Amino acid sequence: xNKSKTxxxxxxxxxxxxxxxxxxxxxxFAGFFYSAFNPFLLATSKFTATRWLSVFFLPHMVVxxxxxxxxxxxxxxxxxxxxxxxxxxxxxxxxxxxFLKKGAVVKGLYTFIRHPQYAALITAGIGLAVLWPRFxxxxxxxxxxxCYYLLSKDEEQRMLKLHNKDYSRYMTQTGxxxxxxxxxxxxxxSVTGGIAxxxxxxxxxxxxxxxxxxxxxxxxxxxxxxxNITAVSIMNEDKFKMDHRMAQVLEIEEIKSHIKADExxxxxxxxxxxxxxxxxxxxxxxxxxxxxxxxxxxxxxxVFHPFSHLCQAHSAMEHNGNVAAHMxxxxxxxxxxxxxxxxxxxxxxxxxxxxxxINAKREPQFMADVDIHNxxxxxxxxxxxxxxxxxxxxxxx
Numbered sequence: 001x002n003k004s005k006t007x008x009x010x011x012x013x014x015x016x017x018x019x020x021x022x023x024x025x026x027x028x029f030a031g032f033f034y035s036a037f038n039p040f041l042l043a044t045s046k047f048t049a050t051r052w053l054s055v056f057f058l059p060h061m062v063v064x065x066x067x068x069x070x071x072x073x074x075x076x077x078x079x080x081x082x083x084x085x086x087x088x089x090x091x092x093x094x095x096x097x098x099f100l101k102k103g104a105v106v107k108g109l110y111t112f113i114r115h116p117q118y119a120a121l122i123t124a125g126i127g128l129a130v131l132w133p134r135f136x137x138x139x140x141x142x143x144x145x146x147c148y149y150l151l152s153k154d155e156e157q158r159m160l161k162l163h164n165k166d167y168s169r170y171m172t173q174t175g176x177x178x179x180x181x182x183x184x185x186x187x188x189x190s191v192t193g194g195i196a197x198x199x200x201x202x203x204x205x206x207x208x209x210x211x212x213x214x215x216x217x218x219x220x221x222x223x224x225x226x227x228n229i230t231a232v233s234i235m236n237e238d239k240f241k242m243d244h245r246m247a248q249v250l251e252i253e254e255i256k257s258h259i260k261a262d263e264x265x266x267x268x269x270x271x272x273x274x275x276x277x278x279x280x281x282x283x284x285x286x287x288x289x290x291x292x293x294x295x296x297x298x299x300x301x302x303v304f305h306p307f308s309h310l311c312q313a314h315s316a317m318e319h320n321g322n323v324a325a326h327m328x329x330x331x332x333x334x335x336x337x338x339x340x341x342x343x344x345x346x347x348x349x350x351x352x353x354x355x356x357x358i359n360a361k362r363e364p365q366f367m368a369d370v371d372i373h374n375x376x377x378x379x380x381x382x383x384x385x386x387x388x389x390x391x392x393x394x395x396x397x
Contacts, residue, residue: 015125015140021132038392044136045393052358054393057213058133061276061395063307065219065236072212073306076130081303083124090117112179114156114170118148119177131303138209142202149198152176214353220397222352223269225250229259230355231267231339232397234274234310241335242269245372249339254380258366263343266355266362270338272369276310278388279395280340281364283381288388334371336378341365356396 021037044050064070086109093108094117109116125141159167175183188197221239223246224230233242246269250256259265268280278287301308343363347354354360364383371378387394 015137015144016128018134018137018140021134034389034392038390041393042391048359053134053136053139055135055213055358056133056395056397057135057138057209057216058130059216059397060133061279061310062220062232062234062397063236063310065216065221069216069219070307072130076127077303077306078127080124080127080131083120083122083127086120087117087124090120110174112174114174114176115148115152118152122148122177133209133212135206135209138205142198142205145201146198149176216397217353217356220352224350224352226350228261228264228350229267230265230350230352231269232352232355233269234271238269238337241337241372245375248375249370249372252368252370252375252377254377255339255341255368255370258341258382263345264347264350264355265365266342266344268338268340268342270340272336272338274310274338277338277340280387281342281367281383282386282388283340283367283383334376335373336369337372338367338369340367340383362396 018037021033041054044053058072059065059069064073090109093110113119122141122145125144129137129141156167156171174180176187177183178186188194221233221236221242222230223232223239223242225247229250231242231246233239246267250259268277270277270280275287275289277283278289282288341364343365344355344360345363346359346361347357349355349357363385364387366380366382368380369378370376
C-alpha cells in the first residue's frame with residue numbers, strides 16, 4: 001500500500017510540476033528545470049504523431065479575443081485557486097483530527113464526499129490546464145484522475161477492513177468525488193463500465209482541447225495580404241490599426257527589402273513593450289523573463305490579472321532604452337508598434353490556421369519598431385532563429 005500511495009502521490013506531484021512550467025519559465029531556476037524537461041519536449045516535437053502534446057490549445061500570450069475565451073481564462077484562475085484552497089482546508093481538518101485523536105473526519109465536505117482532497121486537486125488541475133494549456137497537461141490531468149481513483153479505491157478497501165460496519169454505512173451516504181445523487185447518475189458500477197467511462201472522459205477531454213484550439217485561432221485578430229504574409233495582433237483593439245496600416249508598413253524600404261516573395265511569413269503585431277515577446281523570438285535579454293528578479297509579482301499577475309499583464313511591460317523593464325524612446329514618440333502623438341517577422345517554411349496555406357498549424361515551423365527573421373501613424377521606421381533588428389527560451393517549444397498564441 002505504501003508503495004502504491006507513493007507512486008500515485010508522485011504522479012500528482014509530477015503533474016503539478018509540469019503544469020507549473022510557466023512559473024519555472026519566469027524563475028531563475030528555468031535552466032535547471034529545462035535541462036531535464038526540454039529533452040522530453042523536443043522528443044515529442046520531433047514526431048508528427050506526438051507533436052501535438054507540446055502545443056497549446058488556449059490563448060496564453062495573446063489577450064483572449066472574445067468574452068467566451070476570457071470567461072474560460074478567468075475560470076481557470078478560479079478553479080486553480082479554489083481547488084488549492086479547498087485542498088488545504090480539507091488537509092487541515094484531517095490532520096487536526098489525527099492530532100486530537102478524534103477519529104475519521106465526517107463533517108464539512110466529508111458529509112457529502114469521501115475524498116474531497118482528491119476532488120479539490122482534480123479541480124485545481126482543471127484550472128491549471130487552462131492557465132498553462134499545453135495538451136501534455138491535459139493528458140497528464142487524465143492520468144492524475146485515474147491515479148486518484150485507484151488510490152481512493154485502495155484506501156476504501158483498507159477502511160472497510162478496519163471499520164466495516166461504520167464505513168459501509170458512510171459509503172452508502174456519500175459519493176467518492178461528487179455527491180452521491182450525482183455519482184449514481186453519471187458513474188457506472190461495473191469495472192467494464194468504469195473503464196468505458198474513463199475512455200469516454202479521455203476522448204471528450206482531448207477533443208475539447210482541439211475544439212478550443214480551433215476556436216481560438218479562428219477568432220484571433222488577423223490580417224493577410226493574400227500572397228505570402230499573415231499578421232496577428234496580441235490585442236484585439238489593434239485589429240483596426242493592423243487592417244489600415246499593415247499594407248503600408250510592408251512598403252517601408254528596410255522591411256520590404258528583407259521579405260522574399262517566395263517565402264511565407266507570420267507577423268506578430270505587438271505593443272512595443274509587450275512583456276512576453278521573448279516567447280516569439282529572442283528580442284533581447286530584457287524580455288527573457290527568467291533573467292528578471294520579479295518572479296513573485298509576475299506569478300500573481302499570471303493568476304489574478306490574466307489580461308492586463310499582457311499589454312504592458314514589467315516595471316523593471318521600463319528603463320530599457322528602446323522603451324524610453326517609445327515613450328518619447330508616444331508623447332509626440334504617434335502610435336508605436338513592434339512587428340516580429342517569422343518565416344514559416346513548411347506551409348502552403350497562408351490563412352492563420354495554416355500559419356499556426358501544429359506542424360508549422362517558426363523561424364524568427366527580424367523585428368521592426370514602427371510609428372504606424374506616420375509610417376516611420378524607428379528601430380530594426382535581425383533576429384536569431386530561436387526564441388528567448390532557446391529551442392524549447394513555446395506558445396504560438
